[in-house]
Amino acid sequence: MSTIDQLNDNVSYMDDFQPLNSDEINTIKKAQDIMRALDSIACTACHYCTPGCPQQIPIPEIFEAMNRKLLFHDDEAALKRYHQKTNGKSKAKDCIACGQCKFAFRSILPS
Ligand code: SF4
Structure with missing residues (x-):
């Protein structure tokens, strides 16, 4: 946001704010549990x-290539992805x- 109009527009979405109900909260908790149980690298x-x-x-x-290996146990696909993503670039071994x-x-945190 860089203008008052943008700020007002964004804040206006909270005019009819309704908190999550217990069913919605439980659904989110289940999704969190499933995601935490996944054997993967948490990289966004x-x-x-x-x-x-x-x-x-x-x-x-x-990490994306490694997650393919961890999540889908498909070493061939993971290796192919790794080579695609690192083609012409540095490798993990570097x-x-x-x-x-x-x-x-730390460099992006305010001092
Ligand atoms: S060379 Fe240093 S910064 Fe680069 S991936 Fe390895 S540890 Fe991280």
């Missing part, structure tokens, strides 16, 4: 981790374990 591909990588590794794309990606989010 925000790319906050990538700007500081000295090796320019496409970290979220590699990681030097500098740790920069683990702390990259």
